[in-house]
Amino acid sequence: PFVETGGLLGRRQRIEQLARQKAMPYVTNEGVIVLQHIDLTIRDGEFLVLLGPSGCGKTTLLRLLSGLEAPTVGSVLFDGKDMAGVPPEDRDVAMVFQNYSLYPHFTAFDNIAFPLRNLHIPRQELTETVEHMAALLDLSECLNRLPFQLSGGQVQRVAIARALVRKPRLFLMDEPFSNLDAPMRAALRRMVKRIHTELGTAFVYVTHDQTEALALGERILVMKDGHIIEQGNHETLLQKGGFYHTLYYSQFAASREA
Secondary structure: OOOOOOHHHHHHHHHHHHHHHHHOOOEOOOOOEOOOOOOOOOOOOOEEEEEOOOOOOHHHHHHHHHOOOOOOOOOOEEOOEEOOOOOHHHOOEEEEOOOOOOOOOOOHHHHHHHHHHHOOOOHHHHHHHHHHHHHHOOOHHHOOOOHHHOOHHHHHHHHHHHHHOOOOOEEEEEOOOOOOOHHHHHHHHHHHHHHHHHHOOEEEEEEOOHHHHHHHOOEEEEEEOOEEEEEEOHHHHHHHOOHHHHHHHHHHHHHHHO
């Protein structure tokens, strides 16, 4: 065991401990194990759901895909190309978080159009693209409004439209509906599923809610303590009788008691 001491000897021990930690796979500089032995292939056009309790590594996995984090060991490959050193803006990945992060002084139209303006898209093409995306997300009547004039569901739809409007190769969603009420979450799940079918983009969706996983996922990855412990569709995972099976029936029982 490592016993911390003061002075020069203590500083030397801390330096040596840090060097050991950096040499150990899957351990951060602080000694915290986040993800372990992750071997994952995301298929073209699939809707993949990462399901698991808070702290199991779901968001960290999204951050690795987007380039906001770098893996300690191993590689992240896009179409066979190693993404090591490729910054987030060059990965052609879009991400939507719990927090909407819209520009408050921009209208809904301008928020959605912002990524296209950075790409110097011609004005007519830009307008048509934004209006098409707004129609997909039932936002056509809201394009001239500022964010504070929109409901929570409309604000989140604007954030989704802004991420999707440039047609990324991979779309990441980190519990985007957790701040909304149950009826709005259900409506947005149906809308996202329809958009995925139309666009054919690969989606990776993070949730701790099994109802969302069941409603959205073509494939569900169950995570726990930094591991992928199970994967498959809903029926396959129930038949295995593992962690997903236990979680499903515990949530079902809780909903009946409520």
